[in-house]
Amino acid sequence: MSPSPSRSLAVAVVGATGAVGVELLRCLDQRRFPLKLLKLYASARSAGRRMPFAGRELAVQELTEKSFTGIDLALFSAGGETSRRFAPAAVAAGAVVVDNSSAFRMDAIVPLVVPEINPEALRTHRGIIANPNCSAIIAITPLWAIHRVNRIRRMIISTYQAASGAGAAAMTELEEATRAHLEGREFQQKVLPHPYAFNLFSHNSSIDPETGYNGEETKVMQEARKIFGDPELRISATCVRVPVFRAHAVSVSFECERPITPAEVRELIAQAPGVKLVDDRARNLFPMPRDASGQDDILVGRIRPDLSDPTGRSISLFSAGDQLLKGAALNAVQIAEQLLAAELRAAS
């Protein structure tokens, strides 16, 4: 349901100059989000910069506690610390916050929402709605259509994550490190902890000494259970950074409660919102980051039985989705659209 143009909102984008911020502006414009007002905020360092929006330019202002006066909706994407510090001020000023950081995601009273999966969770929000981790969104959105009809009990996920998840500076580092490598020059990485040119590495979040899982993997596992509303979902994730700019890929094996065939999964994926079947065996054409980049839909293919499970209840597949769009900005704007539609429904 697209929002009616009769109701428009005063919107603040916090972290407007970041990789996700740029895409938030693009999504608001391209999806014709009904704007009464649009304010762009960032740290003092970026204040004064001008960002293109809908053929105009908007000045970026320094974020302060007073930035939210008169704001209906604040889209945060400036890291956990900024969210923890400023989201309460935004809520106190009467705004609804959609937060792209991990600050509030596992807070029991904060809805964690993928609109294709659990839009009903929005009904109980108390001012803050969390946008899930990008790898979680891209891994589980395609699986929801299956989970609804044949409960998924177990998922084993390996990711192939793009630079964009670590921000615009990491994307630049990938480009510069690769250029240096090809020119035979030394390059000292500053953003990521390991050389990135033609290399890959375990995700650069710290490891929980108790479980051995890194922060990104823990997010994927915890958030998947919360978004699916299934605390018994058994899940393990291995998160790996690959030399790709802005789309994540995931290799997933999952086990259902009852037997399931690849044909059933293909049918469910083909009809699910937010995902697109790319599973052309004859042409060897399957989801690729290059094709997923700039696309709203998550591409899904390589659907086949997981041959390591003889019970016929397990399927393997491979997906790719734009980390900055469905993994971040698009999902946040879709949440805002849902909020607006719900409010309009309540008012009518």
Next chain:
Amino acid sequence: MSPSPSRSLAVAVVGATGAVGVELLRCLDQRRFPLKLLKLYASARSAGRRMPFAGRELAVQELTEKSFTGIDLALFSAGGETSRRFAPAAVAAGAVVVDNSSAFRMDAIVPLVVPEINPEALRTHRGIIANPNCSAIIAITPLWAIHRVNRIRRMIISTYQAASGAGAAAMTELEEATRAHLEGREFQQKVLPHPYAFNLFSHNSSIDPETGYNGEETKVMQEARKIFGDPELRISATCVRVPVFRAHAVSVSFECERPITPAEVRELIAQAPGVKLVDDRARNLFPMPRDASGQDDILVGRIRPDLSDPTGRSISLFSAGDQLLKGAALNAVQIAEQLLAAELRAAS
């Protein structure tokens, strides 16, 4: 056991100008393989080229049925068609063939050998010994130490495969495609079916319409069972090509017969031949293709419980190994060393 210098062999390298051929020469030299004679063969197209070996240069000759007169050992790495056509001639001439292609791997009378795993399989050879698929070697060599003490019943593998597996031309294509991308130029790929610059894609082998698995995945699954000598091993593989030059990485979750702890696995890996523990949680330092390149050992880390299995029998880990060395040339030369050592033992 290193071969005694008292016995030396006349060796032919078939496919001497290829990516693996170059490494075969390097391994023979660096490991001081006892050579009485070294002949280099390739297709007519490459005949006449000169290849460096041990500070000298050797001329490459065109491969014919008569190339094997007086040859004791023929190392083949020129593709399945060449192996099928010429390996029988080599055997007929009295040579033992170590074949890097997939031509004979699943032939019941042909030993398929990783020297760290099943050297005893060499005893029954009838002239041809197959060198396994690179992804199979890199995925399963670290797991053997565990399988020996607590049988592995199930493996779920996702690969991150380098360009080198598709040959030197694919490595060049990765470099040129990336250079073109950075310079904003169009690039038309010729070797691989998909754009390779900052992209990844499902392995470019054809898909079995019955199972949905591609040729590479089928090799990994079948060869793992044969090398482990365990036809009941349940295994599924997802093989993906990533923009890396010459080392494969693998994400593996495996299930043992009995409960097992990460500490036990770490201990077994630390003591296993051919593998090296790289599992530094504090420094976030784990196996990377960049570190594995040029190394004989397969690097193994991220050893932790597979949290999706509550029975305590499953472990996840991440490995990286040089595709051209342990994945191909080194393993072939190690097989030859084993053959030589066995022969010497029999003679003494």
